[in-house]
Amino acid sequence: VVKMSVPSNRILKRPGNRKNFHIHTIFSDGKLSPRQIILWAKRKGRKHISITDHDNFRAWADTEGVVKKRTYGGQTLRELARTPHQGKVKRLRVTTGAEFNCAHNGTKIEILGYHFNELGKGMLALQEKTMGAAEQRAMERIQFLRRKGFVINPQKIDPFNYAWLDAELSRAENKTLLEKLAPDKNNPLLSLRSFLFQGTNSPYAKEAQEAFIDAHNVIDTVRRNGGIAVLAHPLQYFRHLDSAPIEQEKKVEELVQSLKKIGLRGMEVEYSIRADGSYYTKEQMKLLRRVARRNRLKIFGGTDYHHSPRDTI
Ligand SMILES: [Zn+2]
Numbered sequence: 001v002v003k004m005s006v007p008s009n010r011i012l013k014r015p016g017n018r019k020n021f022h023i024h025t026i027f028s029d030g031k032l033s034p035r036q037i038i039l040w041a042k043r044k045g046r047k048h049i050s051i052t053d054h055d056n057f058r059a060w061a062d063t064e065g066v067v068k069k070r071t072y073g074g075q076t077l078r079e080l081a082r083t084p085h086q087g088k089v090k091r092l093r094v095t096t097g098a099e100f101n102c103a104h105n106g107t108k109i110e111i112l113g114y115h116f117n118e119l120g121k122g123m124l125a126l127q128e129k130t131m132g133a134a135e136q137r138a139m140e141r142i143q144f145l146r147r148k149g150f151v152i153n154p155q156k157i158d159p160f161n162y163a164w165l166d167a168e169l170s171r172a173e174n175k176t177l178l179e180k181l182a183p184d185k186n187n188p189l190l191s192l193r194s195f196l197f198q199g200t201n202s203p204y205a206k207e208a209q210e211a212f213i214d215a216h217n218v219i220d221t222v223r224r225n226g227g228i229a230v231l232a233h234p235l236q237y238f239r240h241l242d243s244a245p246i247e248q249e250k251k252v253e254e255l256v257q258s259l260k261k262i263g264l265r266g267m268e269v270e271y272s273i274r275a276d277g278s279y280y281t282k283e284q285m286k287l288l289r290r291v292a293r294r295n296r297l298k299i300f301g302g303t304d305y306h307h308s309p310r311d312t313i
Contacts (some may be wrong), residue, residue, distance in 0.1 A: 018047035019113065021097065022232070022302025028053035028099075028160035030306045035072040037305075038080050043090050050097035050114050051077070052302070054160045055130040057098040060118040063128050068119060099232055100130050103212035104259060108200070109237055111218050112268060112300070126221045129213050134159035136211035141197070143278065143287075144204050148181070148196075149153030150174050166193070179234025199239070204291065219263040228302050230266035231256060234291070235284055245287060253291050260295060267292045 024030030025037055032040065034051055041049050051059045060077060061068055072080055096118050100111045142152050145165075151173040153163050166189055169178055184191035197204045203280060219229040234252045235285040241248035256265040256267060269288040271280050280288070292299050 011056070018045060018170075019049065019096075020046060020302045020305065021048075021050045021052070021300050022099070022112070023049060023051050023097075023269070023305040024053055024099075025051055026057040027056060027137075027208040029162075033072075034077055034079060035060040038077065038092060038094060041094075042081075046092060048093040048095070048279065050095040050302075052097035052099045052112055052114075054099050055101055055134045056127050057096060057113075057118055057123075057161070058127075061124065061127075062094050063131070063162075064124045068124075088239075096227070098127075098130075100126075100218045101134065101212060102130075102215040102218050104215035104255070107237060107255065108205075108212060109215060109255070110232040111215055111222075111264075112232045112266075113218065113222035113227050114230060114300075115223040116222050120225030122221045123225050126218065130218070131159070132209040133213050137208075138162075138165075139201055140208045140210060141204065144196075144208050145169070147207075150176055150289070162193075169193075199236075201240075215259065216262050219259070223263050228265045230262055230268060230299070231259060231264060232268050233271050233280075234267055234288055235280060246284070249287050249291060252288065252293070256291060256295055256297060260297070264297070266298035266300050268301060269299045 020041070023037055025032055027034070027035045030037075030053070037049070037051060051057075053059060059070065061070060069076060075083065075092055081092040084091070095115050097112060097114050100113060102109060102111055118124075137158050141162075142154070142157075145152050145168075150169065151171055152165075152168045154168055157162060158164055168174075169189060169192065172265040178192060179185065180186050181195075182188035183195050196202060199205065204228070222229050234256065235242075235248065237255065238248050238251045241251060256264060267288060269285055269292055270286075289299065292295075
């Protein structure tokens, strides 16, 4: 478990900024429920937020046949946001959202969909597909780890929150192998996970036949339902070029130009995550802003909020 520290979030500390378009809840790997997010955002004085869980928008609507429009104490999220509540902001705008894992010309990317009609044509079917692919990827991880010699027999698999995988890797039977393979002996679990799974050149990415839905499908469905498609954290796909910003800018630009042809309308420019202390620097945000301007893409920002109320919503 990573211990979260109190953030100094440059995006949201800037006076006047009252928006956050990147928030996770218990419907993926966040710690708070959508209802708690709404209440907390009001208390913090936010004006407009979007809840953007991985591969699903179950905070709003469930898969077909289960719960169509989700309510919280009898109220929908929008009604909850409008209900007066003590705090800095009485009325909060809350926009539908999701952060969809998908692939575009062989690159794994994440597309933020905003402002779509969650019950519109094809939306629930899209959700079923993206959730199915996430489940398949979880199974692929299990098989990959078993091939490496780990004992993995999970009772319950949650494709949006890999806490169960950590528990499996921490089994006594895996101790020797874990310690042998982990790059950082002080933090074997975390370092092994990032070594094996993170990035396009990771052993897992090279070996596994990963299930990803095509970006075209995501963008199209979101747009046809009144939504807007936005590229999430565009530098994340080119972190290997962090020390070569000119090259990195070129790569980001190529990607967004290609995505624009299939309907991308925005880019996440202001972005911060805290789990590993990786903020986009001022320079990196400037880089992204330039790309967005040149390509006439709308600029979005958020904190990729996952954790406790001490984090910045
Ligand atoms: Zn996210």
